[in-house]
Amino acid sequence: MRCLRVRYTKRGKIRFIGHRDVARIWERTLRKANIPVLYSQGFSPHPRISFGLALPTGFESEAEYVDIYLGEEFFLKDFDAELIQQGIDRALPTGMDALKVGIVSTSEDSLQEAVDACVWEVRISGISAEGFKKIRSELFSCDSLSIERERKGKILVEDVRSQIHSMDIAEEHTDGVTILTELGTKPRVLRPTDLLKRINSELRTVRVLRKEQLTLQGNQRIEPLSIELHPAAPAEVLA
Amino acid sequence: MSSLWDELEQFLDDVEKPARYIGGEDGAIDPEHSPEKASWLLIYPDTYEIGLPNQGLQILYEILNERDDSVAERSYAPWVDMSREMRKRKIPLFSVDTHRAAGEFDILAFNLSAELVYTNLLECLDLSDVPLYSKDRNAEHPIVIAGGHCTYNPEPFADFIDIAVLGDGEEVVGEISEIFSHWKSKSGKELDRSGLLRELAGLAGVYVPSLYETTFSKGRLVSILPKVEKNITNVIEKRTISDLEAWPYPKNQLVPLTEVVHDRLNVEIFRGCTRGCRFCQAGMITRPVRERPREQIVSMVEKGLKRTGYDEVSLTSLSSADFSGIENVISEVMTQDSCSPVSVSLPSLRVDAFTVDTASQMQQARRTGLTFAPEAGTWRLRQVINKLISDDDLFAAVESAYSQGWRRVKLYFLIGLPTETDEDTLGIVDLAEKTLEIGRKHHKSPSVTVSVGGFVPKPYTPFQWFGQNTEQELLRKIYLLRDAAKKIRGLKLKWHDSRATVVEGILSRGDRRLAPVLEKVWQKGGIFQEWSEYFDIDLWKNAMEEEDLLIEDFSYRHRDEDEVLPWDHLSAGLHKDFLWQDWRDALNNQGLEDCRWTPCYDCGACTGYGTEHVVASAVPPAGGSQGTGAASQQGNEITVSISEIETVKNLQASGVNE
Numbered sequence: 001m002r003c004l005r006v007r008y009t010k011r012g013k014i015r016f017i018g019h020r021d022v023a024r025i026w027e028r029t030l031r032k033a034n035i036p037v038l039y040s041q042g043f044s045p046h047p048r049i050s051f052g053l054a055l056p057t058g059f060e061s062e063a064e065y066v067d068i069y070l071g072e073e074f075f076l077k078d079f080d081a082e083l084i085q086q087g088i089d090r091a092l093p094t095g096m097d098a099l100k101v102g103i104v105s106t107s108e109d110s111l112q113e114a115v116d117a118c119v120w121e122v123r124i125s126g127i128s129a130e131g132f133k134k135i136r137s138e139l140f141s142c143d144s145l146s147i148e149r150e151r152k153g154k155i156l157v158e159d160v161r162s163q164i165h166s167m168d169i170a171e172e173h174t175d176g177v178t179i180l181t182e183l184g185t186k187p188r189v190l191r192p193t194d195l196l197k198r199i200n201s202e203l204r205t206v207r208v209l210r211k212e213q214l215t216l217q218g219n220q221r222i223e224p225l226s227i228e229l230h231p232a233a234p235a236e237v238l239a
Numbered sequence: 240m241s242s243l244w245d246e247l248e249q250f251l252d253d254v255e256k257p258a259r260y261i262g263g264e265d266g267a268i269d270p271e272h273s274p275e276k277a278s279w280l281l282i283y284p285d286t287y288e289i290g291l292p293n294q295g296l297q298i299l300y301e302i303l304n305e306r307d308d309s310v311a312e313r314s315y316a317p318w319v320d321m322s323r324e325m326r327k328r329k330i331p332l333f334s335v336d337t338h339r340a341a342g343e344f345d346i347l348a349f350n351l352s353a354e355l356v357y358t359n360l361l362e363c364l365d366l367s368d369v370p371l372y373s374k375d376r377n378a379e380h381p382i383v384i385a386g387g388h389c390t391y392n393p394e395p396f397a398d399f400i401d402i403a404v405l406g407d408g409e410e411v412v413g414e415i416s417e418i419f420s421h422w423k424s425k426s427g428k429e430l431d432r433s434g435l436l437r438e439l440a441g442l443a444g445v446y447v448p449s450l451y452e453t454t455f456s457k458g459r460l461v462s463i464l465p466k467v468e469k470n471i472t473n474v475i476e477k478r479t480i481s482d483l484e485a486w487p488y489p490k491n492q493l494v495p496l497t498e499v500v501h502d503r504l505n506v507e508i509f510r511g512c513t514r515g516c517r518f519c520q521a522g523m524i525t526r527p528v529r530e531r532p533r534e535q536i537v538s539m540v541e542k543g544l545k546r547t548g549y550d551e552v553s554l555t556s557l558s559s560a561d562f563s564g565i566e567n568v569i570s571e572v573m574t575q576d577s578c579s580p581v582s583v584s585l586p587s588l589r590v591d592a593f594t595v596d597t598a599s600q601m602q603q604a605r606r607t608g609l610t611f612a613p614e615a616g617t618w619r620l621r622q623v624i625n626k627l628i629s630d631d632d633l634f635a636a637v638e639s640a641y642s643q644g645w646r647r648v649k650l651y652f653l654i655g656l657p658t659e660t661d662e663d664t665l666g667i668v669d670l671a672e673k674t675l676e677i678g679r680k681h682h683k684s685p686s687v688t689v690s691v692g693g694f695v696p697k698p699y700t701p702f703q704w705f706g707q708n709t710e711q712e713l714l715r716k717i718y719l720l721r722d723a724a725k726k727i728r729g730l731k732l733k734w735h736d737s738r739a740t741v742v743e744g745i746l747s748r749g750d751r752r753l754a755p756v757l758e759k760v761w762q763k764g765g766i767f768q769e770w771s772e773y774f775d776i777d778l779w780k781n782a783m784e785e786e787d788l789l790i791e792d793f794s795y796r797h798r799d800e801d802e803v804l805p806w807d808h809l810s811a812g813l814h815k816d817f818l819w820q821d822w823r824d825a826l827n828n829q830g831l832e833d834c835r836w837t838p839c840y841d842c843g844a845c846t847g848y849g850t851e852h853v854v855a856s857a858v859p860p861a862g863g864s865q866g867t868g869a870a871s872q873q874g875n876e877i878t879v880s881i882s883e884i885e886t887v888k889n890l891q892a893s894g895v896n897e
Contacts, residue, residue, distance in 0.1 A: 013244075013261040013262070013263050014260050014261070014263060014496060016251050016252075016257035016260075016261050017258040017261075017496045018256075018258065018496050018497070020498070021258060021496055021497045021498060024498065024502075025496065027548070027550075028494065028547065028548030028549065030548075031548040031549075032467075032545070032546070032547070032548035045580075057252075057257065058251070058252040058257070089546065093263065093265055093496060094263055095263070110781060184600075203567075215791060
């Protein structure tokens with residue numbers, strides 16, 4: 001069995017809606033775009049779609065993924081990825097754009113299992129580039145970094161040092177910096193906001209954007225779309 | 240004009256459900272502001288989730304934005320965490336469309352549909368930096384308008400608004416825009432606010448409270464009359480649009496990005512109701528019945544589903560099963576070409592014509608619960624309230640529901656109705672028990688949820704003279720029900736807080752003396768009073784006491800025929816003597832058939848305005864007893880004396896005035 005995997009964005013004002021809201025929007029979007037998603041059985045059937053790692057409300061993203069379960073006939077009769085991507089894109093609300101579509105087999109790992117790291121772009125205020133570089137080099141010179149995290153009502157102390165793959169300044173501003181950081185998601189997602197708060201409680205994150213979700217293929221980390229099809233022009237986002 | 244968004248996004252992460260404040264819904268209109276246009280901010284003074292689906296607000300939003308002389312945006316009451324943040328940061332109430340400050344609009348128009356939101360009106364005005372009292376506003380400030388069902392007695396909040404609009408808003412918002420935009424264009428001259436209000440008072444359906452004076456004597460209202468001014472009418476008549484077909488709104492229903500109540504496509508299939516349930520204000524004030532043509536409904540549903548992506552449509556009205564040939568409409572809607580199943584829901588399922596067919600047909604995509612509203616526990620009391628459905632009607636309806644696979648049925652009742660005895664009250668549990676027995680024929684463990692609300696007498700109903708049950712009396716009845724329901728497996732009992740019923744009662748038939756009460760409750764933080772976690776009866780009781788007002792006077796006492804009622808200067812078309820007669824008939828256990836299918840009773844709603852019912856079929860639908868004479872023979876005759884003193888005694892005997 002195969003599904004349609006869609007990479008989409010969540011940018012601008014719509015970043016303030018929650019994960020459940022995103023799911024509801026997808027249900028309506030598929031009906032609007034006439035994508036014949038399969039339904040679960042039972043008293044109250046619902047469309048079979050599944051999402052990648054949940055994005056915290058308020059974070060933006062250029063790399064959200066959804067898997068849409070479809071009958072095999074959908075992929076057989078003149079499957080046109082570009083038309084499908086465009087149709088979905090038109091049906092999505094402002095701020096959510098369908099960037100790419102691909103086909104994945106349902107025998108592969110689910111999105112949540114497959115994703116091994118995320119790349120984040122974080123705008124930080126109240127620190128100079130020099131100041132940040134110092135913090136960064138201190139961070140990478142340590143062997144361990146423990147973080148307190150709440151899980152099911154319990155406080156866990158975990159060493160997350162190995163989850164920090166990279167962290168670099170992407171842009172300097174008069175009142176702060178924008179950084180790019182790749183953070184591992186195993187065993188548990190490490191949020192850039194939690195990490196930055198742990199490194200230095202003075203740091204103020206203004207905006208967080210997920211740039212990529214990556215899966216490990218051999219030694220390489222690549223995005224979880226097995227085929228790449230027609231990247232769309234970046235849509236204008238009102239914010 | 241500028242957007243407050245940059246400031247808002249700094250802290251939206253920190254408030255609960257930030258999606259309430261972002262706008263961006265599918266169907267939202269990009270407003271084209273210009274100095275010549277009257278700019279409206281349509282405000283629903285409750286949370287976004289409750290307010291967004293409101294059809295009235297959405298209709299006016301589209302109409303105003305289609306016009307050349309007006310533009311409209313929307314706002315909802317910010318939740319308490321948000322308003323706290325806003326005050327801290329000196330951010331005023333804002334529109335969700337372009338996030339501009341409320342104070343920058345010409346008109347703040349509030350939709351008031353329940354009494355307990357009145358303090359939120361004050362909260363929204365205060366957040367807008369607009370003086371609370373109409374008398375304290377000047378030409379710099381927006382005009383404050385109230386619409387919605389509560390404006391049929393706007394007296395409790397009359398001092399806070401500049402204008403109340405009665406009835407259907409489709410036409411009158413245009414007329415107001417026209418006058419306003421013209422007034423605004425008088426550049427150079429000093430803009431005279433009171434002149435504008437006087438001009439607006441000339442429009443039918445428009446009430447300007449500041450032009451009327453109330454006189455009280457010995458704690459009773461004795462008159463409401465125009466202050467000595469020319470061209471001010473003694474009685475303000477409601478507005479009625481006679482042809483629903485001409486107003487196919489909303490054309491682009493708003494599809495929210497976050498979850499709201501009634502999250503589905505809503506298509507209004509008719510307005511008005513003539514079933515004549517005596518407790519129901521909506522049924523009285525929205526007469527006559529005006530059906531939308533079937534073809535238009537089907538096309539609105541078709542287009543709406545396609546555009547929105549919803550898989551559920553609700554065919555809305557006060558009594559949707561009464562629509563001429565509703566079965567045909569439903570089957571047409573269901574057979575539409577679509578790749579996923581579609582569900583149809585009727586918000587008000589009639590108990591007496593619920594056919595096996597419609598039940599199974601309607602909910603292909605998903606099944607929601609079924610709710611029936613017998614309203615009263617015995618046939619006698621149902622005759623009093625004119626809800627003419629027999630026990631057998633109800634049993635046939637639930638039989639069909641259970642046999643179609645539903646395991647849960649909800650029943651809705653009122654307690655504290657006129658002439659109600661404990662036998663009537665306990666009849667509720669009796670009906671529920673029999674319903675469960677029917678359920679057991681079809682399921683191993685069927686369930687019935689009984690919801691009980693406390694009756695609040697409303698203006699323009701035959702019960703407007705009735706003394707509401709006291710808090711203690713309602714509580715006693717709730718306990719009576721609770722004890723009786725305990726023993727029954729599968730029966731779940733829910734009830735409305737009787738303290739909230741008390742406050743609703745005060746405001747429902749209140750007068751201008753309540754303005755300082757509302758202000759005090761609001762000042763002490765009494766907002767979102769319809770939310771149980773924020774409702775606080777003590778705020779209300781204390782404020783009443785400080786103002787030297789008795790709950791007894793407003794709620795619990797019966798009114799005489801000749802008493803001046805606070806809404807006597809307003810009219811929904813209904814003749815007062817018709818309502819009085821209907822009140823007497825009620826006390827006589829005398830039902831009144833639906834006038835759609837019987838000769839006119841001359842209630843005034845049609846004859847007064849030269850309108851009439853717009854119905855495709857002049858015969859009652861099939862199934863059940865349909866509130867016809869046939870049904871009334873089933874009940875036991877109970878004699879109630881019609882003399883005034885006897886009547887009051889009877890009411891007292893039934894445990895009303897304890």
